[in-house]
Amino acid sequence: MWGKIRWVRAHWRPFLILGLMAPLVLLAAACNRSIDEKNAVHVLTADGAVDPIMSRYIDRGIDAAEDADGVAVVIRLDTPGGLDSSMRDIVQRIESAEVPVIVYVSPVGARAASAGTFITMAGHVAAMAPNTAIGAAHPVGSGGEDIEGTLGDKVTNDAVAYIKGIARLRGRNDQWAEDAVRKSVSIPQDEAVELNVVDLVAPDLESLLAQVDGRQVELPTGPVTLRTADAPVVTNDMTLVEDFLSLISDPNIAFILLSLGLTAIAFEFLSPGAIFPGVFGAIALLLAFFSLGTLPMNWAGVLLIVLAFALFFGELMVAGFGVLGVGAVISLILGGLLLTSTSNPDFQVSRWLIYGLAGIIGVFFLMVVNAILRSRRMPSLTGAQALVGRSAIARSALDPEGVVFLEGERWRAMSEGEPVREGERVTIVDVKGLRLRVRKSAAEEAPEQGG
16 A cells, blocks of 8 residues: 555656646547538638638638538638738638638628638628628738839739639629729628629528528539538637637737747846746747738838837946937837838737837836846845955954854954954954955954854
8 A cells, every 4th residue: 555655656747747638638629529520511710810820720621621521611701801822822722622612701790801802702602791891902011001103003903803803703793893902992791792792691690501502603523502501500610729829910919929028038138047038038029920920010110129129228238217218118119100000900009008018118127127237236245255344253363363253153264464362353354265364353352252
């Protein structure tokens, strides 16, 4: 019995690891619903910016439906737009799908703006919920600005050709599609049906599946008739990893991660050996650059934020709140404002976040960290040098060497100057290894101490 207990105590680490992993495994199993049911409608939910995360998610969802011989894939779409490259990946995946793809702009109040217009029109069936909108697909630069000159004409004409090709492939209104790109027109769901931009309006998923039942769509493998009215429905949501990556693909999160990462790296330089700040800073910066890679990023904003922390660091090195500190705060604010400089509020960093975080980081650097640096410049209060200036009692004659008594301990000491008699008080002037250098105190006599 005791032998078994001793064995467990000696090998407790694997049991601890298994105990910690078990809840995670159970959570993953609970979140991973079965999506391998045959002849089912697979429902994906794509809400937010069109970015690489959404592209990979939709690709995975269509793959799962194809592997399970799904009846159809429904993409519930609500997006303000996003990256052109990710949009094209999604459109190409829909067009190559071996299962019918229904793009459904929902829920009520949703929109398929900009890149979402291309995705909606690419669906084998395009549907919209009440009080939804589609359009405003004019291309803009990475910072949200209009693209001028010859480059602007090339980008616009390329987008027009692409969306007209999508519209003609699905038998939809290619003239309106061109206007959506050239003139940024946007229309509600009723007009979209009247103008043959989408196929129907459905208030909910059940109504959608009932209305499209019996429709014939064209797949790369040939025509297919939809049988969705009585088909089982399976929901294929994003995984925990995809949800996390989608969460950080936000301009506010990117700004916070970039700022905190640079703060931690700066703190690591100020306190060498403090491993945690450096590790946290490196992880935060990697996540920040991943997040920025999914957004219409402006490199000028990133460089201004980096400059801000360089100025903060320089201010701390010279000590005192001065020009560098003020310049750092201004640079951080400008960097946040320009990080995703776009007229679309969905891709802008919150102004309140910028001002608040700039103020907090400014106070941290110019007060807290500055106090740490000032404490480093103070004389040492521990170790051998802390003995300098203390008083001791000679326990033997120092002529010039002998023994002194200090705080319950006997020390070898050497007198500098005149000899010291036993019992006289001395002052420590220096420490060399384990030997003190002392000088006779002003008070020649001292009370007797035990030792």
